[in-house]
Amino acid sequence: MKQKITLKHIAKELEVSISTVSKALKNSEEIGRDTKEKVQAFAKLYNYKPNNIAISLKNKRTKNIGVIIPDIVHHFFTTVFRGIEKYANKQGYNVIVCVSDESFDKEVINMEMLANGSIDGFIMSLSAETQQKQDFNHLKEVTEQGIPLVLFDRVSEEVACDKVVINDMEVAYQAVNKLIEEGRKKIALVTTENYFNVSNQRAEGYTKALINDGRKLDDKLILKLPYKGVEDHMIEDFINTTDMDGILCVNELFAILCLRLAKKKGLRVPEDVSIIGFTNGILSRYCSPTLTTIAQHGEEMGERAAQMLIERVESEIDEEEETYRTEVIEATLIERESTK
Amino acid sequence: MKQKITLKHIAKELEVSISTVSKALKNSEEIGRDTKEKVQAFAKLYNYKPNNIAISLKNKRTKNIGVIIPDIVHHFFTTVFRGIEKYANKQGYNVIVCVSDESFDKEVINMEMLANGSIDGFIMSLSAETQQKQDFNHLKEVTEQGIPLVLFDRVSEEVACDKVVINDMEVAYQAVNKLIEEGRKKIALVTTENYFNVSNQRAEGYTKALINDGRKLDDKLILKLPYKGVEDHMIEDFINTTDMDGILCVNELFAILCLRLAKKKGLRVPEDVSIIGFTNGILSRYCSPTLTTIAQHGEEMGERAAQMLIERVESEIDEEEETYRTEVIEATLIERESTK
DNA sequence: TATTAACACGAAACCGTTTGCGTAACCTCT
């Protein structure tokens, strides 16, 4: 096992000082021609690479980004992550991922683990529990320490930081409008408990579209489900007991379940009922009939988030005068077989 | 913005030495009662947390694990990652993820980035290109430097390290046997080009099961597809021109495509043709008919890999005498509607 | 009263780099 070689080793071997070696490797003008060549040749021969940790300590820059997401086995987060990783890597950054598992406590613990020097900044999407509790002290502490933070998708107005979101309200509005244009009379909404910012926005878009068309809201057409532990019967009851000819679902799973249970009831999709879901995932593409969905462009979102974060990290101005930006990515409706 | 507090700050403020502060915070016997209390109170008040980077440099231990996988938007890798992250976090480790994107070069670059002190060990699954090229020098270099490595799923015999795999051959054998027991006469195999260790193992199980039943192999019943860029027509031609009543697919996507295209041809599943896929992902659970699949237990795999790695990292014995283990996780057949 | 042990703390080395500054040796010019 050949030990990792350090400046000290090279210095001793070549009988020069450590600083000479360091400067020689950086091609400093201070160092003589032949010394430089000697050092560089030796370093190449033994495949010298500077120790990242030492450099991090010196520079107070780790070139690591901390990403905290609620779930990794989840198409949307996974695509966002891919975007983050892609951009970050291009800029020479590595990505440390922690999964909050929708838990407030884990989110806090993970942040604290990473905030002690391990990373230069955070990219996060809030856990369900955090959104429910509306407790953002851990985020505030981090930003107060001067660690840049970018929130995406599941954000909160109470946290002052850069954000990347999609135009949830508008795109939900468009989606419902499409159903209206199809001639749907009874359009249902399948959403989550209302502590999710995104669900609220989407519900608002739904409402606006109906109102705009001169209809009035019918609570019977709105189903609120828990975020986790959804079981078939919850949706089945709703579909079996409610008369509807169009459904907007705030996520992909709900849409797939609606599709399946509508078919089970004997409804034809899209003849009897149209279905539109959020998240243009693999399920929507491969189920049958294929699902019309709203693509959130997760990868782009991740790239933008990473870009915003790295800009913050690398900007020299310490006090950014608190001019935080919120980037809005335009979601797009992908029409497939579940609508006409 | 309150700056991160260090030992030095505390020392100056309390007019003691840095070492006294350090010891006091560790509750050392060396330090007097009241000094300890004073220091600890001050530290708590200002929320002092030691700098991870400094500790890493001192200990030559980062408490970071490097994970390199071919793709993150992929159910199997994602579940493995979840297992890794779960176990690692429990042990106080963080996980740095890099995505090789099935590229040899990216795999090499990522490894080099992380190998210079950023991590204590690697958990990897080989990229398609690496398996194709059969070039493992980057892996060997890393292990020669004494950095522990655990390979999972896509492994190679040429690399001496710990490994975690599933019993691909046996479970494929079982799956085909199930089709035989159903009375299937013409069982097809849809697999990838043969540089993938896992595909080879699965193909071998397929072959063995047929031979064992006294049949002979029919090349016309075997379809080899590229790993990326599979298009419908490749499978469609195969299904339309070949007579078959059972299909084993080496991954989930192939199975879903077969299912769809068999249905398109007018075949009933499972009446006319049975389909079994690998990877018990979300697609298999929610398509219709639901797919019988082989569950690879990715999460368990990840946990085992993390456990093996951390044991290596933390074992004091530097020379492990090269007794590397290969753990085999038992895959299980999940029967659903696509088989009888 | 002199010796010694216990106590409580500080100095300094170390982890691996970077970098500002000091300086010995040589060169050049007058």
Added chain:
DNA sequence: AGAGGTTACGCAAACGGTTTCGTGTTAATA
């Protein structure tokens, strides 16, 4: 020959901790 200027390098501090060892003070013991 001495002043002044290069050249080519080393010293040491710094990043933020941990840890070994040394030491001044006090109290206990002979």
